[in-house]
Amino acid sequence: MKALCEKYAAKLAAQGLASGTGPDAPLVGGLDADLTWNREDPRTGELAGLFSRLSINSLVFIRPAEPYRTILDFLAARNPDGIRPEDTETRTFLHDIPVCADFTAEAMAAQLKRRKVIVIPGQGVAACGTVTPEQGFVSVSSLVFSSFVLFFSDYLNRARRVELDDEYADAFSHVVRLLPEPHTDLPGLAAGPFTDEEGVVAAMAEAGRKVVGYGLVDSFFGNISYKLDETVYISQTGSSLDELEGCIDPCPLDGSTTNGLTASSELSAHEDVYRRSNYDCILHGHPKFSVIMSMDCERDDCPNRGHCHIHCTECRTVDGVPIVPGEVGTGPTGLCHTLPPAMAANGAAIVHGHGLFTAGNNDFNAPFARLLEIENRCRDLYFDRLSRYA
Amino acid sequence: MDEFYGRTGMVLHIDLTTGTATPEHPDEAVYGRYLGGRGLAGYYLHPFADREYTDPELPLLIFTGPLTGTDSPTSGRGTILSRSPLTGAVCDGSIGGGLPTRLKKAGYDGLVITGRAETPCGIEIDDHDVRVVETSLWGTDSDAVLHGLERQLPEDTSLACIGPAAENGSLLGSVAVDHRHGGVRGGLGLVWAAKNLKYLTVRGSGEVRVHDPAALAEAREAIVRLTMASPVLMGGHGFSHWGTGALFDLINSRRMLPTDNFQKTFFEQGAAVNAAALAELYKPRDHGCLGCHIHCRKIARDGRSLPGFETMAHFTANVGNADPESAMEAADLCGKLGLDPISAASTLACLREITGQDYTDKTLLSTLRAMAEGGDLAKGALNLAQACGRPEAAMTVKGLELPAFDPRGGYGLALAYAVSTRGGCHQHAYPISHEVLRKPVATDRFTFSGKARIIKLAEDTIAACDSMNACRLIFLAAGLEEYAKALTAVTGQDWSVQSLLEVGERTTVNERRMNAGNGFDATDDDLPGRFFTEPGTSGGGVEIPPIDREKFLQARRNYYAVRGLDENGAPTTETLQRLGLDQ
Numbered sequence: 023m024k025a026l027c028e029k030y031a032a033k034l035a036a037q038g039l040a041s042g043t044g045p046d047a048p049l050v051g052g053l054d055a056d057l058t059w060n061r062e063d064p065r066t067g068e069l070a071g072l073f074s075r076l077s078i079n080s081l082v083f084i085r086p087a088e089p090y091r092t093i094l095d096f097l098a099a100r101n102p103d104g105i106r107p108e109d110t111e112t113r114t115f116l117h118d119i120p121v122c123a124d125f126t127a128e129a130m131a132a133q134l135k136r137r138k139v140i141v142i143p144g145q146g147v148a149a150c151g152t153v154t155p156e157q158g159f160v161s162v163s164s165l166v167f168s169s170f171v172l173f174f175s176d177y178l179n180r181a182r183r184v185e186l187d188d189e190y191a192d193a194f195s196h197v198v199r200l201l202p203e204p205h206t207d208l209p210g211l212a213a214g215p216f217t218d219e220e221g222v223v224a225a226m227a228e229a230g231r232k233v234v235g236y237g238l239v240d241s242f243f244g245n246i247s248y249k250l251d252e253t254v255y256i257s258q259t260g261s262s263l264d265e266l267e268g269c270i271d272p273c274p275l276d277g278s279t280t281n282g283l284t285a286s287s288e289l290s291a292h293e294d295v296y297r298r299s300n301y302d303c304i305l306h307g308h309p310k311f312s313v314i315m316s317m318d319c320e321r322d323d324c325p326n327r328g329h330c331h332i333h334c335t336e337c338r339t340v341d342g343v344p345i346v347p348g349e350v351g352t353g354p355t356g357l358c359h360t361l362p363p364a365m366a367a368n369g370a371a372i373v374h375g376h377g378l379f380t381a382g383n384n385d386f387n388a389p390f391a392r393l394l395e396i397e398n399r400c401r402d403l404y405f406d407r408l409s410r411y412a
Numbered sequence: 413m414d415e416f417y418g419r420t421g422m423v424l425h426i427d428l429t430t431g432t433a434t435p436e437h438p439d440e441a442v443y444g445r446y447l448g449g450r451g452l453a454g455y456y457l458h459p460f461a462d463r464e465y466t467d468p469e470l471p472l473l474i475f476t477g478p479l480t481g482t483d484s485p486t487s488g489r490g491t492i493l494s495r496s497p498l499t500g501a502v503c504d505g506s507i508g509g510g511l512p513t514r515l516k517k518a519g520y521d522g523l524v525i526t527g528r529a530e531t532p533c534g535i536e537i538d539d540h541d542v543r544v545v546e547t548s549l550w551g552t553d554s555d556a557v558l559h560g561l562e563r564q565l566p567e568d569t570s571l572a573c574i575g576p577a578a579e580n581g582s583l584l585g586s587v588a589v590d591h592r593h594g595g596v597r598g599g600l601g602l603v604w605a606a607k608n609l610k611y612l613t614v615r616g617s618g619e620v621r622v623h624d625p626a627a628l629a630e631a632r633e634a635i636v637r638l639t640m641a642s643p644v645l646m647g648g649h650g651f652s653h654w655g656t657g658a659l660f661d662l663i664n665s666r667r668m669l670p671t672d673n674f675q676k677t678f679f680e681q682g683a684a685v686n687a688a689a690l691a692e693l694y695k696p697r698d699h700g701c702l703g704c705h706i707h708c709r710k711i712a713r714d715g716r717s718l719p720g721f722e723t724m725a726h727f728t729a730n731v732g733n734a735d736p737e738s739a740m741e742a743a744d745l746c747g748k749l750g751l752d753p754i755s756a757a758s759t760l761a762c763l764r765e766i767t768g769q770d771y772t773d774k775t776l777l778s779t780l781r782a783m784a785e786g787g788d789l790a791k792g793a794l795n796l797a798q799a800c801g802r803p804e805a806a807m808t809v810k811g812l813e814l815p816a817f818d819p820r821g822g823y824g825l826a827l828a829y830a831v832s833t834r835g836g837c838h839q840h841a842y843p844i845s846h847e848v849l850r851k852p853v854a855t856d857r858f859t860f861s862g863k864a865r866i867i868k869l870a871e872d873t874i875a876a877c878d879s880m881n882a883c884r885l886i887f888l889a890a891g892l893e894e895y896a897k898a899l900t901a902v903t904g905q906d907w908s909v910q911s912l913l914e915v916g917e918r919t920t921v922n923e924r925r926m927n928a929g930n931g932f933d934a935t936d937d938d939l940p941g942r943f944f945t946e947p948g949t950s951g952g953g954v955e956i957p958p959i960d961r962e963k964f965l966q967a968r969r970n971y972y973a974v975r976g977l978d979e980n981g982a983p984t985t986e987t988l989q990r991l992g993l994d995q
Contacts, residue, residue, distance in 0.1 A: 023862045054862045055970040077872060077913040079865040114637055117893075135910030138893060152869040153846050154862065156853040259643050260850045273649070280658040280687050281665055282649035284850055287641050290648045352647055353640030 071127025477881025575750020668821025
């Protein structure tokens with residue numbers, strides 16, 4: 023259990039969600055017969071009280087790194103009754119994010135007995151699990167992503183409506199100053215085409231690591247696939263894109279087996295893209311500014327407002343890259359219906375509030391380049407659009 | 413039903429000796445502590461848990477939960493519970509179809525059936541009209557009973573019955589519910605037979621009141637969204653598309669498909685009998701329980717029910733049969749005879765290992781028929797193996813035959829099998845969820861590290877699910893976080909993940925204390941010796957060694973510690989006091 027605690031503490035740091043060392047380094051606790059922590063810290067005394075109050079086996083606590091710390095503290099102060107982002111991650115998995123005023127086991131337990139992750143303003147973020155510390159890691163990472171999207175989306179909307187106040191403007195400019203510079207270099211991924219399973223799996227694993235490393239997705243989001251002959255190789259559901267070895271399912275397109283039961287929830291969408299086009303591979307990330315721009319719309323009077331993620335009927339694009347509605351999976355409003363035709367026609371598409379898909383031939387170099395290019399373009403567009411109002 | 417939300421407030425006691433039905437209105441506190449379904453049924457079993465199945469005082473319990481009959485997703489579930497004639501342990505069965513919904517709408521949270529009718533009888537419930545009637549259907553198979561009753565009764569009536577197996581005293585006697593929704597294990601059909609009860613029909617015209625329909629709609633939306641995002645449930649390879657048979661290829665490729673009575677863990681001819689092969693042969697249509705959007709049941713074009721994963725796997729790989737039609741026939745015959753197909757197939761596999769004789773199409777079916785007629789075969793794998801002087805050939809825990817997942821391929825599964833209150837059962841903790849299906853996150857299936865508490869928490873979660881009466885499968889997508897919101901909306905009471913887990917813990921420990929009272933101890937929380945001494949079938953990059961005995965025992969000790977049990981597996985006084993089970 024201690025090894026798992028240390029692993030996820032390290033991943034939080036590696037992904038820039040928390041400091042790797044010092045008093046703000048993550049605290050990850052795991053309980054089987056005995057409670058263990060990844061490191062010693064005075065706060066584990068209070069946090070241990072959560073294990074006696076809740077039926078959990080793991081806990082992740084972080085003081086987020088900047089700029090997430092500023093964002094979360096700002097949003098929590100503005101929304102003391104809870105933060106409600108509207109991106110897909112939140113709609114599907116988080117629902118809403120409670121704000122807990124006190125760093126006491128009693129107060130935190132009162133919120134965590136209902137929700138998987140909470141924000142404690144000025145203190146940090148806590149998330150629990152009943153299976154492994156990975157659950158807390160996923161929740162914390164989802165929260166940070168969703169909060170970032172909400173902070174920037176809300177700022178642009180308020181600017182458009184001339185509702186900005188000095189406090190928000192100050193926080194925003196502070197956060198913008200802390201944003202990392204966008205990547206402009208390309209990683210130089212293995213050249214295809216790949217002709218056997220071993221080559222495919224190695225190329226997918228390499229692409230996954232780079233997509234995470236470039237900040238184009240948090241490790242467990244997104245998915246990657248490659249079509250070799252009539253078999254689609256795709257990352258497994260909930261797999262970490264930076265640890266794909268052993269987590270790729272071969273799924274024959276003829277439906278002769280159901281081994282794809284553990285494949286990504288987007289398998290159907292990937293398969294349909296391949297059926298409709300000549301592409302060989304697909305990358306799907308959750309680059310933050312692509313998601314933010316997918317949700318930005320000036321039509322306040324639209325009858326679909328509030329249901330844009332499933333009912334948007336506008337033909338919206340980012341420089342020609344279509345933005346389509348659709349929820350995760352294969353339901354009647356699933357992106358499996360909207361994404362494939364858009365991808366087949368354009369080689370790239372953004373799903374509203376969700377993320378960016380790009381396709382390519384032979385290997386992942388072109389789709390990776392396009393992923394990065396679109397995200398950087400969305401980042402520029404965001405500030406261009408903002409400059410019209412503020 | 414005017415005063416209550418999510419429940420009727422009425423439990424009906426039916427005494428088959430006198431033919432009388434007496435309503436009871438349980439205290440509010442009882443509902444708060446046990447909720448419904450499996451939890452509440454366990455509460456009613458406890459005072460009589462030491463009775464033999466032949467004792468008329470042993471209750472047969474059929475309970476709904478607070479979500480049953482509401483718009484909460486997968487709400488059409490209920491529980492049958494009693495003491496197992498096969499194992500002597502507490503045994504629950506989750507049932508679906510329409511029966512639980514109609515029982516609730518008839519005005520009952522549950523039925524407590526005791527006594528013994530002088531002649532074979534049926535119970536017929538039509539709202540508040542409850543009749544115990546003599547029947548001439550004794551001796552007829554399940555299909556004949558259900559089809560016959562359907563012709564006589566209004567279309568919106570649900571039906572359950574036993575078949576000839578239970579009537580003939582088979583310890584593998586099951587219960588058919590609305591044709592395809594029984595799956596009751598542990599020989600609970602024999603409890604019906606011991607009471608001379610052949611069938612139950614239920615029609616209900618009432619409505620289940622919901623405190624806050626708008627909040628329930630919001631909770632429903634969140635649960636459905638998670639379901640749609642689940643590749644296991646709704647994906648192109650998922651249960652909704654293929655039925656639970658979708659597991660066949662995956663479990664086989666993970667080298668954990670019981671083959672030749674668990675002597676191997678990989679079935680070479682798997683492609684001939686997997687879900688895709690069955691779909692090609694039988695062109696099935698979808699079928700589901702009331703209140704469910706997943707529709708995991710599949711009905712062949714000829715009207716037969718397509719076997720679920722466990723039944724199909726056991727009637728093929730575990731008995732060395734690569735013919736899908738003979739497996740279909742065997743499963744169908746189990747349904748007609750009222751045999752638990754998992755136990756029946758596992759007993760066949762045990763017999764095959766002992767005799768060394770393979771089955772033909774004909775002997776597979778004739779042996780099943782013999783199983784339903786009495787004798788050693790009718791007593792399950794453990795009794796059969798002991799009678800043959802080969803007890804090691806019985807792949808059972810607490811006398812209940814193991815389902816189609818090999819524990820050498822998942823150490824959480826191994827622990828879950830061992831400690832389950834009803835015996836060889838993976839469903840009380842469903843570690844397949846994280847050890848194979850990666851939900852809610854993946855765990856290392858070849859380690860016991862952390863598994864003790866994971867299994868304890870999963871048992872509590874599923875017991876809570878069974879007490880609300882939602883389908884266990886939906887917890888491959890949604891969780892108690894979402895269901896607590898649904899339950900709060902339905903009942904108007906404030907439920908959280910934590911309070912639901914406390915109900916689940918009380919339910920499980922209540923079952924543990926009943927088993928302990930009946931003499932179950934640590935020696936019963938164990939696996940067949942084969943799993944500690946023989947490897948599985950390695951290959952495909954996966955090695956399947958025997959389970960390390962010492963590591964297993966340490967994990968079991970850890971489980972006892974986190975569950976609040978003593979070294980014999982019985983609840984400590986402190987645990988009973990904490991859960992209010994000491995009175």
